[in-house]
Amino acid sequence: MFGLGRSEKEDRWENFEKEAFPHVPDLFRIAIWLVRDRAEAEDLLQETLSQALKSFHRYEQGTNIRAWMTKIMYHVNGKRLRKLGRLRLVEDKEELIAETIAFEPSIDQHLTDKEILTAIKQVPEKFREIVLLADVEEFSYKEIAEMMRVPIGTVMSRLHRGRKLFRLELASIARQYGIFPAERREAEQR
Amino acid sequence: MTCREFSDIIDSYLSGELLVETNHSVIRHLEQCRDCREILAVRRAIRERLSSAVRNTEESIIDSSFAARLRSDLRSKAVGPRFGPFAWQLFLTGAACVIMITLGSVLLLSDYGPMLTGVSVNLPEPAMTNPVTPDTMTKIVPAVLEEAAEDAIDDHFKCALFHDLPERPISLEAASITVDPVNEGFDKVVSEAIVAHLGKSAKVIAAHHCLINGRHFAHVVLLVNEKLVSILLTKVGDVGQQNDAALCTKKNEVAAACFGSNGYGIFVVSETEGESVNVAKWIGPAIRSHVSKRRSNV
Numbered sequence: 001m002f003g004l005g006r007s008e009k010e011d012r013w014e015n016f017e018k019e020a021f022p023h024v025p026d027l028f029r030i031a032i033w034l035v036r037d038r039a040e041a042e043d044l045l046q047e048t049l050s051q052a053l054k055s056f057h058r059y060e061q062g063t064n065i066r067a068w069m070t071k072i073m074y075h076v077n078g079k080r081l082r083k084l085g086r087l088r089l090v091e092d093k094e095e096l097i098a099e100t101i102a103f104e105p106s107i108d109q110h111l112t113d114k115e116i117l118t119a120i121k122q123v124p125e126k127f128r129e130i131v132l133l134a135d136v137e138e139f140s141y142k143e144i145a146e147m148m149r150v151p152i153g154t155v156m157s158r159l160h161r162g163r164k165l166f167r168l169e170l171a172s173i174a175r176q177y178g179i180f181p182a183e184r185r186e187a188e189q190r
Numbered sequence: 191m192t193c194r195e196f197s198d199i200i201d202s203y204l205s206g207e208l209l210v211e212t213n214h215s216v217i218r219h220l221e222q223c224r225d226c227r228e229i230l231a232v233r234r235a236i237r238e239r240l241s242s243a244v245r246n247t248e249e250s251i252i253d254s255s256f257a258a259r260l261r262s263d264l265r266s267k268a269v270g271p272r273f274g275p276f277a278w279q280l281f282l283t284g285a286a287c288v289i290m291i292t293l294g295s296v297l298l299l300s301d302y303g304p305m306l307t308g309v310s311v312n313l314p315e316p317a318m319t320n321p322v323t324p325d326t327m328t329k330i331v332p333a334v335l336e337e338a339a340e341d342a343i344d345d346h347f348k349c350a351l352f353h354d355l356p357e358r359p360i361s362l363e364a365a366s367i368t369v370d371p372v373n374e375g376f377d378k379v380v381s382e383a384i385v386a387h388l389g390k391s392a393k394v395i396a397a398h399h400c401l402i403n404g405r406h407f408a409h410v411v412l413l414v415n416e417k418l419v420s421i422l423l424t425k426v427g428d429v430g431q432q433n434d435a436a437l438c439t440k441k442n443e444v445a446a447a448c449f450g451s452n453g454y455g456i457f458v459v460s461e462t463e464g465e466s467v468n469v470a471k472w473i474g475p476a477i478r479s480h481v482s483k484r485r486s487n488v
């Protein structure tokens with residue numbers, strides 16, 4: 001504009017601001033569903049953006065910056081959890097349960113957002129986060145595998161189970177409210 | 191493909207993760223299987239409902255004042271503790287007569303104090319929480335203002351908060367030459383009126399001219415008690431007898447108050463109705479006089 005002493009730093013900041021900031025609301029949502037606490041999510045987002053700014057030269061222009069920053073967020077969060085000694089252990093129990101239930105509930109438009117949120121919160125964390133990354137944030141399986149540093153096959157099997165657990169939770173909530181009497185009859189007849 | 195095989199890959203199909211050949215066999219199966227079409231529709235509906243529930247719940251939505259702080263913290267980290275990309279334009283406007291102090295990356299409004307001796311004495315501290323009086327709620331707002339208020343709210347989000355505009359904002363000075371002379375000094379008028387009412391609890395964090403949905407705005411962004419407030423001015427054409435500030439539109443958890451003056455609409459966007467209306471009332475007289483002096487000859 002006025003060309004007054006525009007430094008390289010300023011150019012870099014503006015470039016970062018332009019690329020990264022439109023994704024801040026999405027990144028916050030990802031953070032809060034990851035850590036389930038507003039203050040922690042804000043810290044995590046702040047740290048993620050600082051890291052992203054520092055390594056911005058490594059970001060490849062034209063690739064998915066939202067996925068790139070989410071990957072950084074997972075990295076930052078992993079470090080934070082290790083520091084707190086809260087690194088999650090792999091629980092295989094839920095996987096077994098999910099695998100043995102074949103029931104396929106149907107869904108009705110009468111469910112409220114609140115019920116849907118209650119259902120997704122009931123899904124164990126390990127499955128929930130991956131369902132949210134795929135079905136809400138719409139990252140590809142490959143992007144998720146890179147973020148979580150797990151093989152793509154693991155992403156697929158956790159997703160499969162997570163989605164199924166979520167549908168089961170939905171069905172159970174729907175039943176508590178008596179929304180699907182027909183569905184219930186059908187299940188009982190099996 | 192059998193129904194059983196299909197049921198194993200429905201979700202991957204919805205996610206667009208299947209190989210092209212598999213996609214073809216899915217489509218062939220769906221063409222001749224009503225049951226699977228129904229299951230697919232349900233599955234798609236669940237996913238859409240989940241996505242909208244998670245996106246729209248209040249807990250998923252970033253706090254606007256946090257976003258504003260985050261941005262200014264990062265900016266100071268990146269370029270040092272000076273003004274942001276837009277605030278320096280404000281600096282130029284006021285530099286000649288004002289002592290500037292930087293605090294973090296924001297420009298403290300109180301720095302205009304020396305110019306306003308005697309004015310900033312009567313500070314009504316809790317004024318921001320004043321309830322909206324019923325008469326401001328029932329006032330009829332002209333349609334042209336209501337329409338422009340939607341764009342003002344969009345701008346508050348896309349420009350002030352998330353820097354997501356298709357075109358870069360330009361300085362008010364530049365806009366006063368290329369767009370409309372009313373832009374010149376708009377920031378100064380706003381900041382003086384605000385500081386007279388709020389003192390140090392309000393800070394200007396940006397002032398510029400921006401373009402959104404084809405509409406030109408003179409835009410001043412304030413941080414008031416850690417909350418982001420936008421003051422926007424745009425040409426709207428005849429607004430009739432709309433003189434008092436009133437609540438105009440509410441959208442996405444923010445409220446726009448507005449008033450008209452000489453063919454312009456002035457909008458105040460903040461998180462609460464009361465705050466928007468109060469700020470609009472405070473800046474009203476000064477802005478009206480500014481507009482009548484500087485407006486383009488229409």
Ligand SMILES: [Zn+2]
Pocket residue numbers: 192193194196219223224225226
């Ligand atoms: Zn079938």
Ligand SMILES: [Zn+2]
Pocket residue numbers: 345349350359398399400407409
């Ligand atoms: Zn703007």
